[in-house]
Amino acid sequence: MPEFTSRRGLLFGAAAVSTGAFLTACTSNEPSDKSEDKPSEAPVADDKPGKQVTIGFAGPQADHGWLNAINDNARSRAKKYSDVTLDITEGSNDAAAQIGQIDSLINKKVDVLVILPADGKAMTQAGLKAMRAGIPVINLDRIFSSPQAYRCWIGGDNYGMGLNAGHYIGEKLKDKKDAKVVELAGLDNLELTQQRTKGFDDALKNYPNIKKVARQAAEFTVESGQAKMAGLLQAQKNFDALWNHDDDQGVGALQAIQQAGRDDFLMVGGAGAASAFEHIEKDDGVLKATVLYPPTMAASAIDLARALGQAKGIGGMAEFEIPSSVTLYSAVVDKTNVAQYKPTGFK
Structure with a gap:
């Protein structure tokens, strides 16, 4: 199976596969082995090196202290992992320029994209393009206008x-x-x-x-x-x-x-x-x-992207997948x- 098809299937077909598996389990009359009755434990992303993941990061121009901290948090978090390569763009407040930067990351076939859009509504098509190319998107803070444009959103409240x-x-x-x-x-x-x-x-x-x-x-x-x-x-x-x-x-x-x-x-x-x-x-x-x-949301976005690229869940949760949205608390x-x-x- 070509890489494009398989990766796109993972993004858009997971619900159908899960439903099918659930129906099979519920309708089967065959006696199950006792070991199969035990709940499976989800693979969880941790600090131990795993599959290599290239993460593309596209954000707006760091012309503000908070935005500069976003970039710093992403870079420092990526350096923590020996299995992560971060490809970060220069950043732009012009939506058209940022779309061009995202296109470049798509053409490089990065494993996961983290995007903090200069304008969420204006750049929704860029997120959709990446998702349709089989590259899952972590939408950071400024939200796209369609949930189909991202796999997971993380941001402030x-x-x-x-x-x-x-x-x-x-x-x-x-x-x-x-x-x-x-x-x-x-x-x-x-x-x-x-x-x-x-x-x-x-x-x-x-x-x-x-x-x-x-x-x-x-x-x-x-x-x-x-x-x-x-x-x-x-x-x-x-x-x-x-x-x-x-x-x-x-x-x-x-x-x-x-x-x-x-x-x-x-x-x-x-x-x-x-x-x-x-x-x-x-x-x-x-x-x-x-x-x-908190600008630490960018570090958390790298964690989520790494887990997604390695097909793992996150610590402290029982699910096999990362969540679809994470809203940070305003302490x-x-x-x-x-x-x-x-x-x-x-x-």
Whole structure:
């Protein structure tokens, strides 16, 4: 059987094979051997060298601290395994250019593709093309518009990020009458920004004493964070808490806060930058916590791709296959647990 046919069969025919095997087992009247009654143990990917796997990695341009950490996590994780070869592209924020890079990886016949698309909807066809070529895709973070374009999706929980930020602030202010909060969001044309805001707003519904009095969208950069925060501070002379969606733009926001001489509120950040962890650990300013959107998801994507390439499951689960989706938890990091999370901070 040609390689293309067999690999494509593994991707699209697994359900039919499993169903057939299940029906055979259920309808057979033949007595089974006692040894066959014992449940089979799934082969699990571990640190021991196994089948060689070439993983193609295509992500957007690392023009942001979090995206740079994505690439670093993928590279460092791949180096951990002697049976993994990582073929990583230069990265581009232009969908057409990234599609070309993915085409190149498909033509190289890599075993598995890990793709963090610059635009999930615009690049869905690239994922479909790889899957149809018999190359399974791990879709990282920004999701394709069709589940047929990937074998497994892994990413952060944007709604949960806002939800946890809102609950953290809510618990801190639950006993304060007529508490006021403001929000420094990210790019409003991104769905992830809207999800973070919705989670935050939903959490605040549990605290009738708290009102969100202002919201300003920035652009995930230090410069935009500083400019937009300065505007918020000028417009809002009195508030009790700030939630900032992104720790990179939070660097600028903190500069604006310092320049304004304000220290009369608490601030919660987002993503998990090393600089935010340092402020939280020192506990000498307004930044008291940050809600994670962990770039370690790229390392986990390499683990999933390796397991997929070796036809194995993952540790701690009984299934023979990796799951179809993995949503990471948005943990809140404050001074009580910052030491645990510091090694994951990105610069």
